Amino acid sequence: MRPRVRIMLPMMPHEHAPLRVLLLSAIGTRINPYLGLLQGGLTAAGAEVRLAERLTAADLGPDRRPDVIHLHWLDRYDLPPEIVVHGLGRGNDLPRRAARRLLEAGANAAVIYQARRWLRLRRLSRQLHAFQETGGRVIYTVHNLAGHDGEGLADRWGAGRLIRQADALHVHDASTQEAVAARHGRRTHVCVIPHGHYLHSYPNTMDRSTARARLDLPDDAFVYVTLGLWRPYKGLEELVRAFRSLPDADALLLLAGAPRPAAYADAVRGLAGDDQRIRLFPRFVPPDQVQLFLNAADICVLPYRQITTSGAALLAFSFGLPIIAPAIGGFPGLVEDRRGLLYDPTERDSLARGLAAARQREWRGAQAEILAWVAQFDWAAIGRELLALYRST
Numbered sequence: 001m002r003p004r005v006r007i008m009l010p011m012m013p014h015e016h017a018p019l020r021v022l023l024l025s026a027i028g029t030r031i032n033p034y035l036g037l038l039q040g041g042l043t044a045a046g047a048e049v050r051l052a053e054r055l056t057a058a059d060l061g062p063d064r065r066p067d068v069i070h071l072h073w074l075d076r077y078d079l080p081p082e083i084v085v086h087g088l089g090r091g092n093d094l095p096r097r098a099a100r101r102l103l104e105a106g107a108n109a110a111v112i113y114q115a116r117r118w119l120r121l122r123r124l125s126r127q128l129h130a131f132q133e134t135g136g137r138v139i140y141t142v143h144n145l146a147g148h149d150g151e152g153l154a155d156r157w158g159a160g161r162l163i164r165q166a167d168a169l170h171v172h173d174a175s176t177q178e179a180v181a182a183r184h185g186r187r188t189h190v191c192v193i194p195h196g197h198y199l200h201s202y203p204n205t206m207d208r209s210t211a212r213a214r215l216d217l218p219d220d221a222f223v224y225v226t227l228g229l230w231r232p233y234k235g236l237e238e239l240v241r242a243f244r245s246l247p248d249a250d251a252l253l254l255l256a257g258a259p260r261p262a263a264y265a266d267a268v269r270g271l272a273g274d275d276q277r278i279r280l281f282p283r284f285v286p287p288d289q290v291q292l293f294l295n296a297a298d299i300c301v302l303p304y305r306q307i308t309t310s311g312a313a314l315l316a317f318s319f320g321l322p323i324i325a326p327a328i329g330g331f332p333g334l335v336e337d338r339r340g341l342l343y344d345p346t347e348r349d350s351l352a353r354g355l356a357a358a359r360q361r362e363w364r365g366a367q368a369e370i371l372a373w374v375a376q377f378d379w380a381a382i383g384r385e386l387l388a389l390y391r392s393t
Contacts, residue, residue: 018047019048020047024054026073033198044383121154124162125165128165144309168190173192173194173329179329193382193385194377197374199371207295224243224299225256225293225301226302228285240271243277257285299363300322301355306329307328307331310330324354325340341354
């Protein structure tokens, strides 16, 4: 008779003992300060927190093993597939070996990227399963239900598997909670905790006149801005078309951010044509220049085709800027009072009407109201709510 193997499950810390948390995300703090702010909030709540971009054997060893693994972004959404694929290096793990073989066989970058992504997600799922089997807890923040530019098979499979596998899900609003239930059938242990603000996360010392002078913009213009990576799902083409339909000579549109893929810049330039009111800045905007564009603007436009959570909206609000956005996803819960305008993306010319309507609204005093409202989304409070979720799961 074979002896029974006894698996010793680690005990979760006592209620007053520090909980060890690993925040796991392919996106670090350089592109988005979200994780650093969350780490600060959790630390203030009493947790011991580490950040990691990949889950390694050392992370699960006896000296470093966390009580909770909290998943965030699982792919490098800031990089196009061809950059990821051609930067494979000499690593000898299975996803890299498989991707290199496909590359040598002549497969295109998108196919290789999806194959490599599927292998990585499968391996991660297995690692997490082993962690859970030995007493660990897995929390998954659903930042995006779909990939940023449409879904490949790997994205659909990976998102579905991790949504089902996690001990609890964290979403930022009720609309995402409903979408998770409709799309993946998960209705239990889905906790709504809002996205935190970005107050004091970026330099903000420049007034409007100075920002406009730096960008060579007239002081009396009405300025619309879109800031962040240029991606097809963000609806920049629709925005340019809508803006060009406006007759206002004193209106300006600023589009600032790195194009992904790089060729997308050509599509945007082609639509902008010779309209001198459209100013293009197709480059990465470093943190110290975020204030340059947001403080120069009167309103931020976020014409997304699909959205789960918009950190860009919270960023605009953190500079006291109202937004124009479609009535989809979490936007209706954010855009109330004088925080901006919503439009119906299913109606023809509704974005153009929204752009025009923004000029007719009275925004005087709105900045102070927006800043006071967004301050409620404090990272220390979010840290306490998440810590309670970890302990109750």
